[in-house]
Amino acid sequence: MDFNDTPSEASFRKEVRDWLKQNVPTEDELNGLTEIQQCKLWQRRKFDAGWACIRWPEQYGGRGASAIEHVIWEQEESKYDLPTGIFDIGIGMAAPTLMHWGTDQQKRQHLPKLASGEHIWCQLFSEPIAGSDLAGIRSRAVREGDTWVLNGQKIWTSGAHYSDFGIIVVRTDPTVPKHDGLTYFFVDVKSPGIDVKPIKQISGSSNFNEVFFQNVTIPDGNRLGEVGQGWQVSITTLMNERAALGTGGGGVVFKNLFDLASQLMIKDRPAIDDSHVRSMLANWYCQESGLRYTGYRALTALSRGETPGPEHSISKLVGASKIQDMASFALDLLEMAGSLSTSEQARYFDTFLNSPGYRVAGGTDEIMLNILAERVLGLPQEVRVDKGIPFNEVPTGS
Amino acid sequence: MNFEFSKEQDLLREQARAFLTQHCPTSVVRKILEGNDPFDRDLWRKIADLGWQATVIPEEYGGLGLSYYELAVIAEELGRALAPIPFSSSIYLASELILRDGSPEQRERWLPKLANGEVIGTLAFAENLGRPSPQNIQTFVRDGKVTGRKIAVPDGDVADFVIVLAQSEKGNGTSLCCVESKEFTHKTVDSIDPTRSHATLKFNDSCCELIGSDGHGWETINAVLDRAAILLAWEQVGGTESTLAQATEYAKSRYAFGRPIGSFQAIKYKLANMYVKHTLARSNCYYGTWTLAGDHADLPLAAATCRVSAIQAYYYATKENIQTHGGMGFTWEFDCQLYYRRAKFLALNLGSEHWWQDRLITAHEQRNMVA
Numbered sequence: 001m002d003f004n005d006t007p008s009e010a011s012f013r014k015e016v017r018d019w020l021k022q023n024v025p026t027e028d029e030l031n032g033l034t035e036i037q038q039c040k041l042w043q044r045r046k047f048d049a050g051w052a053c054i055r056w057p058e059q060y061g062g063r064g065a066s067a068i069e070h071v072i073w074e075q076e077e078s079k080y081d082l083p084t085g086i087f088d089i090g091i092g093m094a095a096p097t098l099m100h101w102g103t104d105q106q107k108r109q110h111l112p113k114l115a116s117g118e119h120i121w122c123q124l125f126s127e128p129i130a131g132s133d134l135a136g137i138r139s140r141a142v143r144e145g146d147t148w149v150l151n152g153q154k155i156w157t158s159g160a161h162y163s164d165f166g167i168i169v170v171r172t173d174p175t176v177p178k179h180d181g182l183t184y185f186f187v188d189v190k191s192p193g194i195d196v197k198p199i200k201q202i203s204g205s206s207n208f209n210e211v212f213f214q215n216v217t218i219p220d221g222n223r224l225g226e227v228g229q230g231w232q233v234s235i236t237t238l239m240n241e242r243a244a245l246g247t248g249g250g251g252v253v254f255k256n257l258f259d260l261a262s263q264l265m266i267k268d269r270p271a272i273d274d275s276h277v278r279s280m281l282a283n284w285y286c287q288e289s290g291l292r293y294t295g296y297r298a299l300t301a302l303s304r305g306e307t308p309g310p311e312h313s314i315s316k317l318v319g320a321s322k323i324q325d326m327a328s329f330a331l332d333l334l335e336m337a338g339s340l341s342t343s344e345q346a347r348y349f350d351t352f353l354n355s356p357g358y359r360v361a362g363g364t365d366e367i368m369l370n371i372l373a374e375r376v377l378g379l380p381q382e383v384r385v386d387k388g389i390p391f392n393e394v395p396t397g398s
Numbered sequence: 399m400n401f402e403f404s405k406e407q408d409l410l411r412e413q414a415r416a417f418l419t420q421h422c423p424t425s426v427v428r429k430i431l432e433g434n435d436p437f438d439r440d441l442w443r444k445i446a447d448l449g450w451q452a453t454v455i456p457e458e459y460g461g462l463g464l465s466y467y468e469l470a471v472i473a474e475e476l477g478r479a480l481a482p483i484p485f486s487s488s489i490y491l492a493s494e495l496i497l498r499d500g501s502p503e504q505r506e507r508w509l510p511k512l513a514n515g516e517v518i519g520t521l522a523f524a525e526n527l528g529r530p531s532p533q534n535i536q537t538f539v540r541d542g543k544v545t546g547r548k549i550a551v552p553d554g555d556v557a558d559f560v561i562v563l564a565q566s567e568k569g570n571g572t573s574l575c576c577v578e579s580k581e582f583t584h585k586t587v588d589s590i591d592p593t594r595s596h597a598t599l600k601f602n603d604s605c606c607e608l609i610g611s612d613g614h615g616w617e618t619i620n621a622v623l624d625r626a627a628i629l630l631a632w633e634q635v636g637g638t639e640s641t642l643a644q645a646t647e648y649a650k651s652r653y654a655f656g657r658p659i660g661s662f663q664a665i666k667y668k669l670a671n672m673y674v675k676h677t678l679a680r681s682n683c684y685y686g687t688w689t690l691a692g693d694h695a696d697l698p699l700a701a702a703t704c705r706v707s708a709i710q711a712y713y714y715a716t717k718e719n720i721q722t723h724g725g726m727g728f729t730w731e732f733d734c735q736l737y738y739r740r741a742k743f744l745a746l747n748l749g750s751e752h753w754w755q756d757r758l759i760t761a762h763e764q765r766n767m768v769a
Contacts, residue, residue: 001403001404001687001691002399002400004399258759272763279755283706286758287678289681289685290678290679290681293681293682293684294677300402317674366663368670369670373666373669376670377670379646379649379650379665379669380658383657
């Protein structure tokens, strides 16, 4: 066990640092660009220099780096406040699924454009009737020769309004039990018959959408895995989603609260001297630190090329609630002024409003707990009344 | 960077686990709970034959000179097995103190015997209800003799020597001194975990020898508490995992309403949360052990982080284990009580969760001052 760099890791870190120092976009460069343009500019720059998606094989635009080198890269890149968010789904979720299930042709065609930032991808999984019960989706694709015709609706699709492609799981056979009748595709989001409508969130902004499909044509060449194998392919995406979402989230970290409590006063003393404040902060630090080192330990599995395991559910489960509670506590420390939406406390205010979404997106807290209980601890599944019966005979309550 | 134990360390873990499964099943723990022996002398001798007490003690003092990674592995297994022996008192506290601050003569005298298990040492610290501080210590040293009373001394009734925190004779703070058992009287007291005995110790002009420099007792004791906290956290993590296994096993086999109770989300969520708390505490222990093995500057922060998360994980697991077992969990007969008792003892030994939360924030404040 050694949490320090080996000599070769240290020299890799230095190379990364030097390159970042020279190449991170200046404020002048970013000024006047939209967020999407900013993200694309940075991604393209990394790609051209061989620093995009560094774990990927070179032929797909990566540099075949190790899992540890990837961590080093992320540690160094995260020291800068860089625009990267729009690629999280494409690079973090769609790409690993393509890598695992795609044909050579599919990989050659799409992975380099994901790496260079030319294409943005979104994830078309949830439907109004199927979220936690994802295998209960009803969007229906029917085969017509070499193409499929899709009708239905997806929802909670982050970034659909600026994406080029979407990964999508749909029902291709309603006469078999629900998990067996699904097939996984990727779809050109600009195809005729697709209608994207933004949804306004608690915070007032609109990052996600409803997406409607009316007789949309998908070539069979856009299928990942076999017909009827959509559930297994989806699992690859979902496991990577939890790994990608887990440590991210940003919002509020221990250091923010520690600094805030050092500045504010309680009973004419710095709030950080207050015993309750100290206990609360200590608990969050224990979680933050525990998640960090749990992530490091999981690298061993990742470096063997394994799909992230169910234990990644921990980081999302703990991380999301932690951020919500920390934001709420920060507003409490501000006392009456905590209810104001001023710029200096925007971090806490915004996170308070956005964080309920972290606990739902990518699998709710409750689904994470079920996964841990069933897949890790081996507890028996909840009784399922839809088990083993054809999907079109499952009770729907409507 | 490498975040796993080595193959050799994992092999040691397997051997330790197999040994304790055979020689320290819960029936052995229960014998100490229900009998008059303060600890399992037989087990103590057997692990001495395996060299466990000697793990990190340098070879020049009869030890094995291995690293804290090996000691962490052993600590976890002892915790998992609820071993009823004075290992933490004698090794994480007494040996560490002598290694850190003992004179060459003191090391020569005590370490070889601590290493082969011939001698047991402990630390006497608290005197009253509530949190000890350098100000509320009333025991004092004068002319090489110590006078005072110490309470809740783990293994104080079986220790061959005890290291006592006392007011220094020069009035310049507290000092630590070593007192042999023939110099003081002890009274065994009932405690929350009778598988780890406790005693009240009385010193009356008892001959003693200073350990470390006069007036630096508080500083030394805190440094040793930090180191011990990481090792004790491994015992807690081992105990937590064992508790989770017991709860999981029961939830799979016990039926109610025609199905295993482990298929109900109310039970699943308890167990999943145990797993989560256990994993976070374990991961913190990995980092803590690295700081311990390399004497890293981050050690005090890492130690407090290990300790707080391990206390919380073990308490949560043991209380919800009882709850999962229902009425059976509350009986003398079931082993749930063994874990519940041990979790609280380990949470109090070395100081409470609240104390260590405070130390964690203090470590941040000190780190920021340095930076």
